[in-house]
Amino acid sequence: MSLRISRDQNFYHFNPNIEPVAFVKPGEEIILETHDCFQGQIRNEKDLVANLDWNHTNPATGPIFINGTYPSTILRIDILDIDVDDQSVMVTIPGEGTVGNRIKDMETTIVKRQGNELVYKENIRLPLAPMIGVIGVAPSEGSIGNGVPGLHGGNMDCTLIKKGARLYLTVQVEGALLGLGDLHAVMGDGEIVAVGAETAGNAKIKTETVDLTGLPTPFLENTESVVTIFSDPDMNRASEGAVNNMLDFLTRFAGLSTNDAAMLMSAAGSLRVCQVVDPAKTVRFEFPKAVLAQIGYQLPE
Ligand code: CA
Numbered sequence: 001m002s003l004r005i006s007r008d009q010n011f012y013h014f015n016p017n018i019e020p021v022a023f024v025k026p027g028e029e030i031i032l033e034t035h036d037c038f039q040g041q042i043r044n045e046k047d048l049v050a051n052l053d054w055n056h057t058n059p060a061t062g063p064i065f066i067n068g069t070y071p072s073t074i075l076r077i078d079i080l081d082i083d084v085d086d087q088s089v090m091v092t093i094p095g096e097g098t099v100g101n102r103i104k105d106m107e108t109t110i111v112k113r114q115g116n117e118l119v120y121k122e123n124i125r126l127p128l129a130p131m132i133g134v135i136g137v138a139p140s141e142g143s144i145g146n147g148v149p150g151l152h153g154g155n156m157d158c159t160l161i162k163k164g165a166r167l168y169l170t171v172q173v174e175g176a177l178l179g180l181g182d183l184h185a186v187m188g189d190g191e192i193v194a195v196g197a198e199t200a201g202n203a204k205i206k207t208e209t210v211d212l213t214g215l216p217t218p219f220l221e222n223t224e225s226v227v228t229i230f231s232d233p234d235m236n237r238a239s240e241g242a243v244n245n246m247l248d249f250l251t252r253f254a255g256l257s258t259n260d261a262a263m264l265m266s267a268a269g270s271l272r273v274c275q276v277v278d279p280a281k282t283v284r285f286e287f288p289k290a291v292l293a294q295i296g297y298q299l300p301e
């Protein structure tokens with residue numbers, strides 16, 4: 001039996017002073033129910049964002065206090081499963097997103113789920129690919145709105161944060177104060193109109209503390225790759241951050257020389273965009289585990 005946290009136990013800012021809604025031990029499975037990023041305010045195509053109460057958007061469920069975690073603990077979060085609702089919401093907002101200057105009309109489109117597909121405007125089918133938009137820990141001080149990504153995680157909108165992935169974050173306050181929300185039934189890299197298929201649902205996770213002090217986080221691993229994730233208001237800086245973090249990982253943890261790491265990154269790694277529409281943009285660098293295996297390095301189990 002997993003611990004289940006209600007979507008109504010939520011917060012809007014990652015902040016060290018919020019009372020935890022639950023205390024868990026590493027290794028314990030937790031199911032977090034989540035609202036969509038509009039907190040259910042948009043239910044049909046007549047509900048437009050013009051009427052949205054923006055103070056009640058991007059809720060994250062939590063925060064969860066993880067026993068035995070302290071500042072600089074590396075927290076590993078296994079994404080065990082993501083379940084999304086039968087309907088998700090997409091919107092256009094004039095002025096929002098990368099093509100906001102060309103969008104004249106505010107629109108709401110309800111996307112229905114049918115099995116493993118999403119149906120867009122009756123006849124266009126997209127494969128279901130659930131992911132978590134917002135997941136993070138409290139910063140050591142101050143308050144970071146859930147719409148903002150950063151070193152604490154937050155609104156990274158990274159399509160790799162899905163079932164089977166392992167996300168690593170550096171704990172900044174005792175207990176970590178972990179929260180997540182903003183599930184997408186599907187989203188393209190970039191999130192160019194500023195929404196994915198926004199949906200309520202739930203995410204099943206398990207946390208573990210791991211002996212990887214100094215790991216450049218946010219960091220992710222899946223079956224194919226290790227991934228560094230970096231956010232900055234400037235795209236160039238976001239790219240440089242992700243690349244430098246991978247170079248740090250490969251030299252400090254995997255034991256490669258700077259030149260070998262750089263050449264192998266250039267030959268076999270991929271710099272990719274997570275999103276370009278939030279207050280800071282998020283970029284990732286993916287490096288194949290197949291290369292790590294050849295140099296005899298693997299992350300602790
Ligand atoms: Ca988001």
Ligand code: ZN
Nearest residue numbers: 037133182196
């Ligand atoms: Zn979202």
